[in-house]
Amino acid sequence: xxxxxxxxxxPTGHLHVGNARIALANFLFARRHAGHVLLRLDxxxxxxxxxxxAEAIMQDLRWLGLxxxxxxxxxxxxxxxxxAALRLRAAGRLYPCFESEEELRAKxxxxxxxxxxxxxxxxxxxxxxxxxxxxxxxxxxxxxxFRLSAGAVAWEDLVLGARQVKLPAVSDPVLIRADxxxxxxxxxxxxxxxxxxxxxxxxxxxxxxxGVQIDLFAALGEASGGKTPAAMRFAHLPxxxxxxxxxxxxxxxxxxxxxxxxxxxxxxxxxAYLARLGSSLDPEPLPLAExxxxxxxxxxxxxxxxxDLRQLLALNRRxxxxxxxxxVASRLPAGATEAFWQAVRGNLDLLREAEEWWAVxxxxxMVPAAAPExxxxxxxxxxxxxxxxxxxxxxxxxxxxxxxxxxxxGKALFHPLRRVLTGAEEGPELAALLPLxxxxxxxxxxxxxxGEKR
Numbered sequence: 001x002x003x004x005x006x007x008x009x010x011p012t013g014h015l016h017v018g019n020a021r022i023a024l025a026n027f028l029f030a031r032r033h034a035g036h037v038l039l040r041l042d043x044x045x046x047x048x049x050x051x052x053x054a055e056a057i058m059q060d061l062r063w064l065g066l067x068x069x070x071x072x073x074x075x076x077x078x079x080x081x082x083x084a085a086l087r088l089r090a091a092g093r094l095y096p097c098f099e100s101e102e103e104l105r106a107k108x109x110x111x112x113x114x115x116x117x118x119x120x121x122x123x124x125x126x127x128x129x130x131x132x133x134x135x136x137x138x139x140x141x142x143x144x145x146f147r148l149s150a151g152a153v154a155w156e157d158l159v160l161g162a163r164q165v166k167l168p169a170v171s172d173p174v175l176i177r178a179d180x181x182x183x184x185x186x187x188x189x190x191x192x193x194x195x196x197x198x199x200x201x202x203x204x205x206x207x208x209x210x211g212v213q214i215d216l217f218a219a220l221g222e223a224s225g226g227k228t229p230a231a232m233r234f235a236h237l238p239x240x241x242x243x244x245x246x247x248x249x250x251x252x253x254x255x256x257x258x259x260x261x262x263x264x265x266x267x268x269x270x271x272a273y274l275a276r277l278g279s280s281l282d283p284e285p286l287p288l289a290e291x292x293x294x295x296x297x298x299x300x301x302x303x304x305x306x307x308d309l310r311q312l313l314a315l316n317r318r319x320x321x322x323x324x325x326x327x328v329a330s331r332l333p334a335g336a337t338e339a340f341w342q343a344v345r346g347n348l349d350l351l352r353e354a355e356e357w358w359a360v361x362x363x364x365x366m367v368p369a370a371a372p373e374x375x376x377x378x379x380x381x382x383x384x385x386x387x388x389x390x391x392x393x394x395x396x397x398x399x400x401x402x403x404x405x406x407x408x409x410g411k412a413l414f415h416p417l418r419r420v421l422t423g424a425e426e427g428p429e430l431a432a433l434l435p436l437x438x439x440x441x442x443x444x445x446x447x448x449x450x451g452e453k454r
Contacts, residue, residue, distance in 0.1 A: 002037025011054035031292035096142030120171035144176040157237035167213020264350030269316035278305025333358040342430035361436040382446035395431040
């Protein structure tokens with residue numbers, strides 16, 4: 001059996017890290033098992049779905065390095081959903097309802113006051129044909145509920161282990177709105193059956209939905225002679241929390257892939273982090289092919305995983321440190337050379353920080369005032385600055401001469417020079433940086449802090 005999975009976002013906004021983790025899990029699982037990935041855009045909600053969000057989702061997935069074998073939109077398959085609904089109606093599993101939202105709310109409140117679970121009472125199942133005709137004659141249009149089976153639905157979850165949903169504790173779900181629009185619970189099952197999906201990998205918040213959909217899978221399979229739930233496996237990844245264990249949902253907008261990309265997170269770092277977040281394997285900056293080879297749903301914990309931006313930044317730093325000049329040249333400041341990249345990449349958390357170091361080597365910086373006890377030393381440093389041409393040995397030659405002339409060593413020798421030459425307390429090795437700064441610029445900065453003219 002060829003593995004077939006799907007990632008099914010709704011194009012109502014940008015992808016965030018929670019979505020991306022599910023997309024990545026589907027992709028890596030499929031690649032591990034030489035399977036296929038389908039991208040399904042759940043866009044039947046016309047009021048909220050936008051073409052620009054659909055395009056943005058695909059752009060973000062490609063930026064992350066993901067690919068898929070086919071794409072389709074649910075809005076293109078409305079005829080298929082209507083046919084499936086007719087089969088369920090013929091089988092007696094789909095029934096019309098006419099209660100208003102106010103009536104349903106009153107029923108829920110009454111059940112709660114009696115100490116009962118707020119489950120739909122199936123009153124509309126007792127509706128006679130005459131009552132239905134009278135309601136429709138009065139201008140009401142029915143919405144349609146799926147009659148759940150009795151008992152419980154159980155499955156062996158590939159992440160969470162044994163799971164079950166007691167269907168009598170769940171309200172019969174609405175599958176078709178009064179305006180005829182099909183809802184996700186229904187359309188997802190119809191498409192998963194039609195596309196031969198073998199594994200459904202999604203978030204833990206879908207547990208109850210999975211129980212309902214397994215019952216719906218069976219009902220549609222029986223109505224059409226198609227597949228049964230036994231042909232599908234389910235995996236539910238625990239949801240992400242923030243670094244303090246709180247809900248991540250409030251911060252998801254700031255953690256959209258678009259925002260992380262703008263802020264300078266590398267796709268390889270994000271993919272490597274999300275691929276193993278919550279599992280027994282440590283995040284490593286590996287290519288997607290290697291991440292897929294080691295991907296194992298059984299390695300994920302049943303507990304919530306903590307998304308920590310500090311860990312992501314640490315991984316981003318490791319990725320940047322190993323990127324070659326050709327891989328980043330187009331994203332560096334105009335004129336940046338390979339020597340510049342080799343000099344600064346070991347000190348970057350985000351690629352955009354390269355702009356700050358480009359200003360150090362090829363522009364103007366705010367030179368901090370020298371401490372009174374350093375003024376004489378920096379004047380001596382200006383006097384002993386070696387003549388050009390400069391190469392990678394100039395820093396050693398210069399500081400050895402300064403050490404002999406001043407008697408300074410260690411931090412007292414190096415730190416004042418770094419502050420004046422770079423405007424920073426720490427940073428790339430000056431042995432590599434100083435030749436890029438050049439003698440005229442270095443001399444001007446030294447003289448500026450000791451009050452001498454250029």
